[in-house]
Structure formats: C-alpha cells, structure tokens
Amino acid sequence: MDPLEVIKKFYNPNSKAFIILVNHSKAVAEKAIKISEKFNLDKQFIYEAAILHDIGIFMTYTPKFDCYGNYPYIAHGYLGRELLQKEGLPKHALVCERHTGVGITKEEIVTKKLPLPPRDMIPISLEEKIIAYADKFFSKESDGSVKVNTVDSIIKELSRYGEEKVKTFAEWVEMFEGTAL
Numbered sequence: 001m002d003p004l005e006v007i008k009k010f011y012n013p014n015s016k017a018f019i020i021l022v023n024h025s026k027a028v029a030e031k032a033i034k035i036s037e038k039f040n041l042d043k044q045f046i047y048e049a050a051i052l053h054d055i056g057i058f059m060t061y062t063p064k065f066d067c068y069g070n071y072p073y074i075a076h077g078y079l080g081r082e083l084l085q086k087e088g089l090p091k092h093a094l095v096c097e098r099h100t101g102v103g104i105t106k107e108e109i110v111t112k113k114l115p116l117p118p119r120d121m122i123p124i125s126l127e128e129k130i131i132a133y134a135d136k137f138f139s140k141e142s143d144g145s146v147k148v149n150t151v152d153s154i155i156k157e158l159s160r161y162g163e164e165k166v167k168t169f170a171e172w173v174e175m176f177e178g179t180a181l
Helices: 003-008 016-036 043-052 055-059 073-086 090-098 106-111 126-136 151-159 163-177
Strands: 138-140 146-148
Touching: 003 016, 003 043, 016 043, 016 055, 016 126, 016 138, 016 146, 043 090, 043 126, 055 073, 073 090, 090 126, 126 138, 126 163, 151 163
Parallel strands: none
Antiparallel strands: 138 146
C-alpha cells in the first residue's frame, strides 16, 4: 500500500494542504522509523501510519493549512480514523485517532466538553506511541515548511494540559531516546 496514493484520494496533490500534510508526515515518518529500529517492529507499517496520521485535517476548518472543512482541528484524529477504516486500514486508523498530544482520555473529553466522541484516544501499541512521540517534534507551517520542536518546547506546550501529559512524554523520551528528563 502506498500511503501517498491514499492521501491523493482526499487531497489535490497540487494543493497547499497536500504539501503541508506530506512535508510534515514525511518528517514524522523519518523520526518514527529511526526510533523503531531499536525495537522489532514492522517498519513498513510505521512508515505508512506516520504518513497517514494527519489525513483528516482537510475536514477541519484550518485556513492556515488550506483546510476548509466543518470541524475543529482537534477532531482531525477521529475523522482520519473514520476515513482509514472505510479504506480497510483499521490499524492505521487507530494511529490517527490516538496520536493527538500524548493521547486524550474519555474523562478529558467529557470534562472539558471537547468536540470528540466520548472514548479514550490514547496510544496503546508501541507503534502508536512512537508515531505520537515523533509527531510532537514537527509542527506544520502554513508555507509548507516544517518547524522542528525541541524536547523543552514540547514539554512547555504539554504542560498547558497538565503534569500527567508531561509525565507521559518524559516516559517516552526515556523509552525512545534512552535519556531521562
């Protein structure tokens, strides 16, 4: 399966949205594959899922990314899951839903009244965790470039959502980089 061909079913390859999505996803995939080399994992799946993890952004209203859908950006994960399930890619679909932040719990969705289905959206498999982790290091930019984030800047951003999020990320840094924070 070529994940870029899947993306082309939903994006015009000449659009700014396609360029933004693919540039970001390739950076995430490269880091995720590098991390996966430390483990006995399916690198092809990691590549495919990393390329597809943000496929749902076109359904959100995010003009800076050339996306003019009807949903808020936070919904892109579960929307991507729905798309990929219809494409017959259930494992890839779970990566989409579970990659946001370091995961979102059902309790957070309900308590904060987030515009998401009320269910846990937490990375469970090692592959899901690796892709969610790699995703934190690369921000999409409206010009199609990719901003590289540092561990410190990621921690600062995650701290807005609580110490538990920072703790999860710190565990991932130790697991994937071999360094403690």
